Amino acid sequence: MIESLYTPLAMLIFPGGLFALALGLSLKGLDRRLAARLQGRVGPPLAQPFYDLVKLAKKRTMVPDTACQPVFLGAPLIGAVAMALAAALVPIAGFYTPDPLLGDLLVLLYLLTVPAVVLMIAGSASGSPFGAIGFSREMAMMLAYEGPLVLVVAAVAMRTGLGQGGLVSFSLPEIIAYQQTHGAFLFDPLLWPALAAFLAFYPANLGIIPFDIPEAETEVLEGPLLEYSGPALGLFKIMSALKAVVVLGLGVALFYPIAPDGIAGLAVHLVKLIALMLIGVSVVRVSCGRLRIDQAFRFFLKWPLALAVLSLACVALA
Amino acid sequence: MTSLKQMFSTQTRRMASLSPWIYRINAGSCNGCDVECATTALIPRYDVERLGCQYCGSPRHADIVLITGPLTARVKDSVLRVYDEVPEPKVTVAVGVCPISGGIFRDSYAVLAPLSKYLPVDVNIPGCAPRPQAIIEGIAQAIAIWRERL
Amino acid sequence: MSNFTIPVGPLHVALEEPMYFRIDVSGETVAHVDIHAGHVHRGIEYLATKRNIFQNIVLTERICSLCSNSHPQAYAMAIEQIAGLVVPPRAEYLRVIADEIKRVASNLFNVSVLAHLVGFESLFMHVMEVREMMQDVKETVFGNRMDIGANIVGGVRYDIDGEGAAYLRAQLDRLAPAVAEITALYRTNGSILGRTRGIGVLTRADAVDCSVVGPVARACGIDYDVRTKAPYAAYDRLEVPVHTLADGDVWSRAMIRLAEAATAIDLIRQCLDQLPDGPISCTSERPPIPPGEAIAKCEAPRGELIYYVRTIDSPRPERVKWRVPSFMNWDALRFMLKGAKIADIAIIVNSIDPCISCTER
Amino acid sequence: MNFIKNLMQNLVRGPSTVSYPFGPAWTPDKFRGRVAFKLASCTGCRACEQVCAPGAIRFDKTPEGLRFMMWHNSCVFCGLCEHYCPTDAIQQTTDWHLAHAVEDEFTMAIREVIAYVNCSACGAKTLSSAPNPVGVNPPFSAEEIEQQRNLCPGCRKKALAERGATS
Amino acid sequence: MSKLPETLELCLATTAPAGIEFTSKTDAKGVSCAWCTLASKDDLLPAATFMKNLGARLSTITILQPKAPATPAPAEGEAAVLPTFFGGVASDGKTFEINYHFDVNGDTVTLIAHVPFGGNIASLTPLFRCADWPERELMELYSVVVSGHPDPRRLFIDPSIDGAVLERLIPFSALANSATTKGLWEKIMAQTGSKS
Known part of the structure; x- marks a missing residue:
């Protein structure tokens, strides 16, 4: 009985769903606060993302005449649900191990493409030319960063697999267990290029400067989100908060999952997420400008891809 | 039970009122009020983000609409269309004397001010151009009105 | 690659003011640009013939708040020519001070908006924060942050006493290093360079063909500055270096503006050093204005501003016509936008420092 | 990337935001x-x-x-x-502080x-406006100004001429 | 000391065979301003071509309808002498005066052409690219026709407004919109009276 409740609970309450949402929104609040401080401002209250969400829930959703309504409204819902599921797939070292039946690292990788796809669908469903441009840019960005991401994950998986005597291991709990006995990959020189590539993936996946090209406010008026309002926009906010938790959690699991057991493990995990958010996201987004889509595309093909390939080759040869 | 419900509703309203998003419409202004709006909104010295405000790129995300300029004949239709795209509940603020009375451009063939003839205005911020502090003051009044409408 | 027609404007966050472009794009590249103007047309030329000569000082100031000192100055110069009024030397220097204060603020504003359009919010905030020093000067010395109201027919209506001069100097001493730092940032920052170098290029030949003026012309290597070619106010007694660059891209225009902001700070200091004693206006009342016509030119932050005034035997002028610098520069956008990427449209448009309210009046 | 220095300065120095609207505002x-x-x-x-x-x-x-x-x-x-x-x-x-509800x-x-008052000298209906004495030496006292207020233009001219004023 | 070429008047007179009226003034700072009225508007194109070859830049174009001067009533039996501009175009308050302001290295040269009401003027756009907008603008402000303009659309004024706005001299406070002074003051007076 309890066993059968396990999966829905993981998705809806902990560690996906509500917990991840609260965590994601808090992380966003922290991010905005630190960014403001770096810019010499006071910034919004920490709970601002929560307020925004409550406000959006109270507003009216407007569907443009040119939009296809079921797709227009369904897209954000699918995105939010997919991310809630993804959040349940990310283990918390020493505290939570996902049910292997839910899926492994490969499933997680697939789920991570859902937000981008949802944004593309949303962009084209809204029927606005800016949405359409947002669509093509989102697509280009996805093509750019998915390759390096897969290679990074493959490098880590291969490192674990080879270390265990196999070839590759796409099971996150195994990757974590391996690091807990052999030391974190953060300190493994073979994986340093992969780590660098992974850090470049963060801003691209989370859609922040310098890679917020699909939603660039001054160019395409927030692109796919242009036509959204009220609760539907809120769902996108939920999706992006959950996504932050997922990709940050993935980074922690891949590179530094060392933590004590029990509740302390959860606390350590939170600290790591916060640190990663502030260093990998807040500082990056305030210290540079936006790239053009072709520049971003070239950047990903040049650096992260090369680094990831290098890392993979090192792991394979070592 | 009803009191609990009431408490929930007041609490959510309070929280929601801490997140007024702002959209600026230029209805043919001379730049002064727009620059001051941008200054108010974006620079560290005034930082309206403290009030939870955020400038948004799309009218559909907005709660408070700042309108500057005397509403020229050419821009009227666009302004009205964009204004309609802002979802309810919303609050309209006329920034500068131009949208309120036409200001110095009154009596021109191309100027349709006052704005209140075409859409409901809630708060006026006279000034030419109003200083950022005055704009913040007006936004604060607008937030108070907006909270009642939520 | 798909073809779209995207409307930019009339109400677009990237544009400070309503302007409507219909841009045909092929994929991410601009194929054709059609400019629809007139959204800020308020009929001010008509209004100018309906208001009397003294009201027009304020009316011309409200044409545009970013060049709000140049308009009344050129207008007053034209009226003074007609009436044969001689502006006292102190007033001439005070006019230059007001002019240059506006130039610093205006140029910094444009450069900061460039950072905003590039998505570099922190730099935008930093430059705007530096600009606030000039805004404080305007508010302290003149009483308003945008429309400083320095000029009247016959002179100026503000004065700088010892205390004011000391305050102004102190602010300039804070501002000058900050502007130098910003210039260095724009010269070396990768984000800025990557988005502005080689973008929106206007060749010298096209620039001459379009008759562009101001920093846009100087960034194409055209050495024209009204302050040196046709000196007015106290500029004949000041050292005014003219900055030119040869590349004609967005970055060059930004660098010219920053260099001119630095020059402007220097000019204000020169004025404070040389400021002669004497009256600030040749008359305290409203002087009679005889019938006549005159042309006056001055260098607004965006380039040459020219006024033509015809007065008749009436308190109202018969015709006031002005041509603002942006009016000339719009046309050059067609050359600059050819083959540009969608992402660069706003950056290129901003690079001519478009003053739509000036242009459309 | 050279902008990092400015960011770090901000981080250390703290916000430069003015306290208004939560505190007093500076007015020149x-x-x-x-x-x-x-x-x-x-x-x-x-x-x-x-x-x-x-x-x-x-x-x-x-x-x-x-x-x-x-x-x-x-x-x-x-x-x-x-x-x-x-x-x-x-x-x-x-x-x-001019912002107001519509x-x-x-x-x-x-x-x-x-x-309108009646001229204190001739009794004609006139406006009780302030005088603008130019070139009056010694300057008007407060009582004299009060007197001038209630004079009609003609009587005022006369009174000013007595004091040797130009207008 | 004027920086304008000394032969300017002579050259302009040669290019404009119908005759010119030339005045020039240099101010205390050495900035010159020359005014050249063309007797015939047909001479505009050659004169402008000359300016172009001189290296001049077309600054702007001003159009106006000068008020007719007050004329004394004619003596008994005599025909009224109608005032005219230089060149013989009637100064009846409806004639257009078009001023072309050229910039020659900082100095200003203005060519003036008079066009009778209902007349047309040659376009300078083929000669000076930057004449495009000014000429479109003068066509919407007055009913003058610029012949040979490549793109004679409205420039700024909304189609909902009738053209030739400066010519019709819309009466003060009699506009269709509500922005007029009179209406507003009536409201203010009514409201302040009741509330204050």
Whole structure:
């Protein structure tokens, strides 16, 4: 009985769903606060993302005449649900191990493409030319960063697999267990290029400067989100908060999952997420400008891809 | 039970009122009020983000609409269309004397001010151009009105 | 690659003011640009013939708040020519001070908006924060942050006493290093360079063909500055270096503006050093204005501003016509936008420092 | 990337945000804000009306006297009225707290009447406006000004001539 | 000391065979301003071509309808002498005066052409690219026709407004919109009276 409740609970309450949402929104609040401080401002209250969400829930959703309504409204819902599921797939070292039946690292990788796809669908469903441009840019960005991401994950998986005597291991709990006995990959020189590539993936996946090209406010008026309002926009906010938790959690699991057991493990995990958010996201987004889509595309093909390939080759040869 | 419900509703309203998003419409202004709006909104010295405000790129995300300029004949239709795209509940603020009375451009063939003839205005911020502090003051009044409408 | 027609404007966050472009794009590249103007047309030329000569000082100031000192100055110069009024030397220097204060603020504003359009919010905030020093000067010395109201027919209506001069100097001493730092940032920052170098290029030949003026012309290597070619106010007694660059891209225009902001700070200091004693206006009342016509030119932050005034035997002028610098520069956008990427449209448009309210009046 | 230095400075130095609206706001002494009108000093010359570009100032003749009206929602705060006012009857204050709900739009006005009185010398109906003595030596005392107020233009001219004034 | 070429008047007179009226003034700072009225508007194109070859830049174009001068009533039996501009175009308050302001290295040269009401003027756009907008603008402000303009659309004024706005001299406070002074003051007076 309890066993059968396990999966829905993981998705809806902990560690996906509500917990991840609260965590994601808090992380966003922290991010905005630190960014403001770096810019010499006071910034919004920490709970601002929560307020925004409550406000959006109270507003009216407007569907443009040119939009296809079921797709227009369904897209954000699918995105939010997919991310809630993804959040349940990310283990918390020493505290939570996902049910292997839910899926492994490969499933997680697939789920991570859902937000981008949802944004593309949303962009084209809204029927606005800016949405359409947002669509093509989102697509280009996805093509750019998915390759390096897969290679990074493959490098880590291969490192674990080879270390265990196999070839590759796409099971996150195994990757974590391996690091807990052999030391974190953060300190493994073979994986340093992969780590660098992974850090470049963060801003691209989370859609922040310098890679917020699909939603660039001054160019395409927030692109796919242009036509959204009220609760539907809120769902996108939920999706992006959950996504932050997922990709940050993935980074922690891949590179530094060392933590004590029990509740302390959860606390350590939170600290790591916060640190990663502030260093990998807040500082990056305030210290540079936006790239053009072709520049971003070239950047990903040049650096992260090369680094990831290098890392993979090192792991394979070592 | 009803009191609990009431408490929930007041609490959510309070929280929601801490997140007024702002959209600026230029209805043919001379730049002064727009620059001051941008200054108010974006620079560290005034930082309206403290009030939870955020400038948004799309009218559909907005709660408070700042309108500057005397509403020229050419821009009227666009302004009205964009204004309609802002979802309810919303609050309209006329920034500068131009949208309120036409200001110095009154009596021109191309100027349709006052704005209140075409859409409901809630708060006026006279000034030419109003200083950022005055704009913040007006936004604060607008937030108070907006909270009642939520 | 798909073809779209995207409307930019009339109400677009990237544009400070309503302007409507219909841009045909092929994929991410601009194929054709059609400019629809007139959204800020308020009929001010008509209004100018309906208001009397003294009201027009304020009316011309409200044409545009970013060049709000140049308009009344050129207008007053034209009226003074007609009436044969001689502006006292102190007033001439005070006019230059007001002019240059506006130039610093205006140029910094444009450069900061460039950072905003590039998505570099922190730099935008930093430059705007530096600009606030000039805004404080305007508010302290003149009483308003945008429309400083320095000029009247016959002179100026503000004065700088010892205390004011000391305050102004102190602010300039804070501002000058900050502007130098910003210039260095724009010269070396990768984000800025990557988005502005080689973008929106206007060749010298096209620039001459379009008759562009101001920093846009100087960034194409055209050495024209009204302050040196046709000196007015106290500029004949000041050292005014003219900055030119040869590349004609967005970055060059930004660098010219920053260099001119630095020059402007220097000019204000020169004025404070040389400021002669004497009256600030040749008359305290409203002087009679005889019938006549005159042309006056001055260098607004965006380039040459020219006024033509015809007065008749009436308190109202018969015709006031002005041509603002942006009016000339719009046309050059067609050359600059050819083959540009969608992402660069706003950056290129901003690079001519478009003053739509000036242009459309 | 050279911008990191500025960011770190900000991080260490803390926000530069002013406390307003949660605290007091700085206002410079010369700030050109809400216009104030001093009835006692007004000569009724209407110079302010003539230079007011947006037409925010208006004088009307009413049965009680000359009515001065000024609407803050038209005023562009240019200060020309103050500049050309010969007696400083109209002055700009540093008050910028003008934001108001739209219901109060039309109450944002000044309404004063320069009343009709009977000339204290000849008894003719005249406006009780302030004099603008130029070149009076020694300057008028407060009582003399009060006396001048209630004189009709003709009698006033005579009284001024007695004092050797030019206008 | 004027920086304008000394032969300017002579050259302009040669290019404009119908005759010119030339005045020039240099101010205390050495900035010159020359005014050259063309007797015939047909001479505009050659004169402008000359300016172009001189290296001049077209600054702007001003169009106006000068008020007719007051003429004394004609004596008994005599025909009224109608005032004219230089060149013989009637100064009847409806004739257009078009001023072309050229910039020659800082100095200004203005060519003036008079066009009778209902007349047309040659376009300078083929000669000076930057004449495009000014000429479109003068066509919407007045009913003058610029012949040979490549793109004679409205420039700024909304189609909802009738053209030739400066010519019709829309009466003060009699506009269709609500922004007029009169209406507003009536409201203010009513409201302040009841509330204050």
